Amino acid sequence: MTPDIDKSLERSQHWLKQNIKRYAFKKLEREIIKTGVCTECGTCVANCPVDAISGIREENKYVPTLTGKCIACGICYEMCPRTVTLTEDxxxxxxxxxxxxxxxxxxxxxxxxxxxxxxxxxxxxxxxxxxxxxxxxxxxxxxxxxxxxxxxxxxxxxxxxxxxxxxxxxxxxxxxxxxxxxxxxxxxxxxxxxxxxxxxxxxxxxxxxxxxxxxxxxxxxxxxFDYNGLVDFLKTNDVDIGDVHRMAIAKGKFKVFTDESEKEWPVSDLDSFxxxxxxxxxxxxxxxxxxxxxxxxxxxxxxxxxxxxxxxxxxxxxxxxxxxxxxxxxxxxxxxxxxxxxxxxxxxxxxxxxxx
Ligand SMILES: Cc1cc2nc3c(=O)[nH]c(=O)nc-3n(C[C@H](O)[C@H](O)[C@H](O)COP(=O)(O)OP(=O)(O)OC[C@H]3O[C@@H](n4cnc5c(N)ncnc54)[C@H](O)[C@@H]3O)c2cc1C
Structure with missing residues (x-):
């Protein structure tokens, strides 16, 4: 007889395959494993439906590693406790x-x-x-x-x-x-x-x-943004904050509007502020x-x-x-x-x- 947990695993994988975004293991590796965010819990290894991920010990560290063929089902990424995937979360x-x-x-x-x-x-x-x-x-x-x-x-x-x-x-x-x-x-x-x-x-x-x-x-x-940082950033770009009548951030751009001009920069230019x-x-x-x-x-x-x-x-x-x-x-x-x-x-x- 199939143990209950195996049946549940099948049920869970069936649901997941129909409901989640399809990502390859590479995404989990890039964002979580290689960055050191991985907790070495083995959830990805245990839930891979085709047993393509193994927990390899490297210098006494447990590293989830692709050892089979990834079918890009996204289950490892979805189940990882360190990714955030559910819309309500x-x-x-x-x-x-x-x-x-x-x-x-x-x-x-x-x-x-x-x-x-x-x-x-x-x-x-x-x-x-x-x-x-x-x-x-x-x-x-x-x-x-x-x-x-x-x-x-x-x-x-x-x-x-x-x-x-x-x-x-x-x-x-x-x-x-x-x-x-x-x-x-x-x-x-x-x-x-x-x-x-x-x-x-x-x-x-x-x-x-x-x-x-x-x-x-x-x-x-x-x-x-830090107030003084914002003032300095604008000054460096020849804008006196006292002349600004509107600021807006949308679609990755920071925009300032004065009576004379409208200027914009990638928001990333302000990262340090x-x-x-x-x-x-x-x-x-x-x-x-x-x-x-x-x-x-x-x-x-x-x-x-x-x-x-x-x-x-x-x-x-x-x-x-x-x-x-x-x-x-x-x-x-x-x-x-x-x-x-x-x-x-x-x-x-x-x-x-x-x-x-
Ligand atoms: C620091 C900051 C960053 C934001 N970043 C984003 C973003 O990344 N993406 C995004 O979609 N929206 C962002 N917003 C929200 C957006 O700028 C608008 O406030 C929101 O869309 C509401 O617009 P509205 O026209 O309905 O508001 P309005 O009718 O114009 O009213 C805005 C209200 O916000 C209040 N307010 C303004 N500044 C502040 C502040 N610093 N702290 C508390 N209350 C304030 C005003 O008093 C006013 O009551 C950000 C807002 C702030 C304050």
Whole structure:
């Protein structure tokens, strides 16, 4: 009789062959084994359906090695505990995905203006009594200043992206301290992870304070930049940061717009100015949020929106029904593009880990 585990292995391989991306062993070797990310657990060896991978001992190290013919089924890559392949691991769980933009709102939106439209709507309809997001410092151009907004119109003035860390969590606590209890907060994953810690840790302030309700609107983020580094980079390229009225990163290009010119560089030119903390982050889409927004996956002038929680869904749907936002369901292809970028961020973490 075939042992149960063999039957299960067959079942598993049958499912995997139908559902996963087909990669050759070479990909696992290049990204995980040769880079030293491999944990020597032997999962790839044990799951190869044609027994083409062997664990060879090299100087007392266990090295998965191709010793047979690879059929490029992708199972070794999929099952490896150090690769990230499942969409939910890459971009988190979500209830619905949209391509959306604001309608008839006068704001300097970054993409589709959905983030500021949601804050505007939530304040106008008194769903929240305050919103916390980043605005431009009055004294230092392009330095973000975490700000509490109480009026819908104020939010619109602070639309747009500032590519530097903003201390959002301290501002949120200040807003709660002065008596606001229903607050929407906008931030990248590093900001919102801090808030989640306060909400979920057994001793977290937002866990022990039952009066406060915080709605988290996440921004996709590949990386943010050191402020002084950004100023120097622009200066080297004959741009005074004080003259810049818009910055944007899309499709691998960093663009700055002044009254006189529009300049662009590959984002990789700014690698050395990325904030050092970004080396420890592998969350592109701000998984710990009620709603996440970014530009990857939707064309210019649109915001990609992942609605993750019931609370997020209430706000997004109500805003869409009011007509302040127009939204189309996001198709599978753009979602795959987002997952691919999220994977590249996760894999980059490995190479940064190696360089320490
Ligand atoms: C540092 C950074 C890096 C990003 N990288 C990517 C990326 O790689 N790929 C991608 O698809 N999207 C990225 N985004 C998100 C993207 O730039 C837009 O914010 C998003 O698409 C929403 O656009 P919108 O037009 O709907 O927002 P808008 O309506 O223009 O509103 C933007 C909101 O973001 C707030 N905000 C701006 N800067 C910050 C900041 N530093 N911290 C906290 N809040 C801020 C503003 O106060 C405003 O409320 C990044 C955002 C930031 C802040």
């Amino acid at each position: 890459l971009i988190g769980n979500y209830r619905s995905a949209w391509k959306a933009r604001s309608v008839d709102l006068d704001n300097n939106k970054q993409d589709g203006g959905v983030v500021s439209a949601l804050l505007y709507y939530a304040l106008k309809e008194e769903i929240i009594d305050a919103a916390v997001a980043a605005c431009h410092s009055k004294d230092t151009p392009w330095l973000p200043e975490a700000t509490t907004f109480l009026k819908p119109d104020e939010v619109l003035k602070c639309a747009g992206t500032i590519y530097t860390h903003a201390p959002i969590v301290g501002e949120l606590m200040s807003a709660l301290r002065v008596g606001h209890s229903a607050v929407a907060v906008v931030g990248t994953s590093c900001n919102l992870d801090g808030i989640t810690q306060l909400q979920e840790h057994p001793g977290g302030t937002l866990n022990t304070d039952l009066r406060s309700s915080v709605l988290k609107i996440g921004l996709f983020c590949m990386e943010s 990325a904030s050092t903390s970004c080396a420890y982050c592998h969350d592109l889409t701000t998984k710990q949020s009620d709603i996440s927004c970014g530009n990857i996956g939707s064309g210019s002038g649109w915001t990609t929106v992942l609605v993750r929680t019931e609370r997020g869904e209430h706000l997004f749907q109500e805003a869409a029904e009011s007509g302040i936002i127009e939204a189309e369901s996001l198709e599978a292809k753009p979602l795959q593009i987002i997952a691919n970028v999220a994977r590249s961020k996760a894999m980059r973490y490995y190479s940064m880990e190696r360089s320490h």
